[in-house]
Structures are given as structure tokens and as C-alpha cells.
Amino acid sequence: MTVQDVDRVSYVQEWEEWHRRKEAVLSAPHGFLAITSLRWLTEEPTRFEDAPGAWAATGDGVVVELDEGEEVTVDGQVVHGRHEFGVLAERASVYVGWGDAVIEVAKRGGHDILRPRHPENALRTAFTFTPAYEPDPRWALTGRFLPFDAPRPVTVGAAVEGLEHVYDSPGQVEFELDGTAYRLTAFNGGEPGALMVLFTDETSGVTTYAANRALQIAAPDAEGGVTVDFNRAANLPCAYTDLATCPLPPAENRLPVAVEAGEKIPLERGGQP
Incomplete structure (x- = not known):
């Protein structure tokens, strides 16, 4: 087994553990x-x-x-x-x-x-699991955080018709995919300094949930470097139930490419295993 093979095995194991933890929170007795x-x-x-x-x-x-x-x-x-x-x-x-x-x-x-x-x-x-693409390290992209001079309020829609959410955006995340540069408006993540992006792409409504997926990004390093790992593109609760008020992505976060990574349409919404 080569070093590359070992690294890939470790990568997949880490992804599987992340996915298990996410599923456990979702399906907890009061999740x-x-x-x-x-x-x-x-x-x-x-x-x-x-x-x-x-x-x-x-x-x-x-x-x-x-x-x-x-x-x-x-x-x-x-x-x-x-x-x-x-x-x-x-x-x-x-x-x-x-x-x-x-x-x-x-x-x-x-x-x-x-x-x-x-x-x-x-x-x-009745919950069993959420289908997902096989984790592939090629979807773990190197990116850069581009901070705004000051946080900007961004108004987005919601899974509930007529509802709006307002989030402060600290900046944008820039990355390249197949030689093309893209920028996504970022919001604050779950940990200090961390980021979160809401997005859709060309798989949305086909193999992935139509309204949104969310990607947590670790805090940028001293040079602003970040890892944009689309293997961890996750469904929000509205992908499973109409009883959620999840935010929708800002218009600029609709990627014109197919991100064939991360979680797919839940079985509860007609997704395929």
C-alpha cells in the first residue's frame, strides 16, 4: 500500500466519522x-x-x-x-x-x-441514513478568505415561504475548480473564526437537495488560507422536514458547476440509496 493509499484511507475514515456524528445529532431523541x-x-x-x-x-x-x-x-x-x-x-x-x-x-x-x-x-x-457521494479528496480544495472591511448584513430567504433571515457576512471564500475561480459569500461558522457557506450547484434538485446545502469551513490561517472540502457539504434540517425554517443561499452562491460531493437528497424526500 502506498503513502497515497494510506492517506486516502485515513481521509475516508475521517469523513465517515464526521458523517456518523452528524447523523447522530439529526436523529437524536430530541433532534x-x-x-x-x-x-x-x-x-x-x-x-x-x-x-x-x-x-x-x-x-x-x-x-x-x-x-x-x-x-x-x-x-x-x-x-x-x-x-x-x-x-x-x-x-x-x-x-x-x-x-x-x-x-x-x-x-x-x-x-x-x-x-x-x-x-x-x-x-x-424510521430514519436509517442519509445517502452521500463517496468521499473523494479531489473535492477538498485549497481556498482563500477575503474579508470585508467590516461585516455586511445579508438578507436571505428561508425554507418557509415569506420568511427572511439576516446574517452578518465577514467576507467571501475564493477557490478554483477546474481552472475557474469562484467566490462564495460566507457567514460565521459554529466555532470562533470559523466560516459557513450556503450554496446550490448543478446537482441541486437532481441528486442533491434543491434548496440548499451548507459547508462548514475551519478558521483561516494567518495568510487567509482555508480548505473548502465539498465532501462535507451537508443537508440542513429542511432537507428532511417541512417543519424547519432554514436559510437559503444568497444569489451569488449559486454555483454553475456540478459539485458531485457531499450529502445527497434524503431518502425521506425521495432520494436514492
């Missing part, structure tokens, strides 16, 4: 596949069949009124009667315990929402 409904709260207190209490969005934030005999757990404390969550920040979530379920209280696109998560939800219990 996205456990969501049973998406409720848009209003000022009128409303009860829902998959959550306790009557919920309302007021000027002072989300409020729940629990009937006698009902209780939830908030921050480890058992709550009865009325509970005020206060005004939530955009993209913030609070998780409320209710038996073996968790009730997510959140704000998305300026709206207060409720998303109950039940481990027995059929979408979760």
Missing part, C-alpha cells in the same frame, strides 16, 4: 427529526395537541399558561401555572422539558415559534 409541528405564536393564547399549556407571543415575550396538573421543566426547575420566557433574541432557542418530550421555544425571522420534539415521532424512528 430535528423528532419535531412534530411548527407553531407560529400570536397574542391569542393557544393550546396545541403536542404541547402542554396555552402559548402566546406578547410584547414582553413568549408566555405559557399551564392548567392545573400540568408542569414543565425550565432550566432544571419544575414550573406550574404561568411562566414568562421574556423576549428571545433572533435565532435563540429555549428547550422546555415535558415528560419524555422537549418543547423548543424560539425566534426565527422575527417571529416567536414553538416546535415540540417527541422521540416517538415516526420521521425519527
Whole structure:
């Protein structure tokens, strides 16, 4: 076995471990596949069949009124009667315990929402795996981060019609593919200094999910160098369920090439194993 073969084996093993971890989060007892409904709260207190209490969005934030005999757990404390969550920040979530379920209280696109998560939800219990292209190191491209002088607010659409998200973009990621240079608008990633890009390409709606895929990119090095590894192009929750409010890519992030790498259309959306 050559050094190149050993490197490829290690690369594939690392990719498989990444994919296993991602699948585990998605299909966890209270992961996205456990969501049973998406409720848009209003000022009128409303009860829902998959959550306790009557919920309302007021000027002072989300409020729940629990009937006698009902209780939830908030921050480890058992709550009865009325509970005020206060005004939530955009993209913030609070998780409320209710038996073996968790009730997510959140704000998305300026709206207060409720998303109950039940481990027995059929979408979760029937989940097996997400199909993906075979990992190929040739899709791990060397790129460069081009920072803006100051972060720029970028408004993008959402999986929910009529909803918009606003993200601060710190700059763009530039890379070459088959001799052609491309730039993608980047948002902040999950770790300090890390980046995330939302994109579509010529496989979108054919072999990969039509609306979007997301790629996490490690923080640039001292010279701005980054690795753009499309093998880790991942589905967002909206690829599996209509109960997600995922952002769509900005217009400039629609690549005119086929990126035959990363995750494919989920089986739940008619994808092929």
C-alpha cells in the first residue's frame, strides 16, 4: 500500500466519522427529526395537541399558561401555572422539558415559534441514513478568505415561504475548480473564526437537495488560507422536514458547476440509496 493509499484511507475514515456524528445529532431523541409541528405564536393564547399549556407571543415575550396538573421543566426547575420566557433574541432557542418530550421555544425571522420534539415521532424512528457521494479528496480544495472591511448584513430567504433571515457576512471564500475561480459569500461558522457557506450547484434538485446545502469551513490561517472540502457539504434540517425554517443561499452562491460531493437528497424526500 502506498503513502497515497494510506492517506486516502485515513481521509475516508475521517469523513465517515464526521458523517456518523452528524447523523447522530439529526436523529437524536430530541433532534430535528423528532419535531412534530411548527407553531407560529400570536397574542391569542393557544393550546396545541403536542404541547402542554396555552402559548402566546406578547410584547414582553413568549408566555405559557399551564392548567392545573400540568408542569414543565425550565432550566432544571419544575414550573406550574404561568411562566414568562421574556423576549428571545433572533435565532435563540429555549428547550422546555415535558415528560419524555422537549418543547423548543424560539425566534426565527422575527417571529416567536414553538416546535415540540417527541422521540416517538415516526420521521425519527424510521430514519436509517442519509445517502452521500463517496468521499473523494479531489473535492477538498485549497481556498482563500477575503474579508470585508467590516461585516455586511445579508438578507436571505428561508425554507418557509415569506420568511427572511439576516446574517452578518465577514467576507467571501475564493477557490478554483477546474481552472475557474469562484467566490462564495460566507457567514460565521459554529466555532470562533470559523466560516459557513450556503450554496446550490448543478446537482441541486437532481441528486442533491434543491434548496440548499451548507459547508462548514475551519478558521483561516494567518495568510487567509482555508480548505473548502465539498465532501462535507451537508443537508440542513429542511432537507428532511417541512417543519424547519432554514436559510437559503444568497444569489451569488449559486454555483454553475456540478459539485458531485457531499450529502445527497434524503431518502425521506425521495432520494436514492
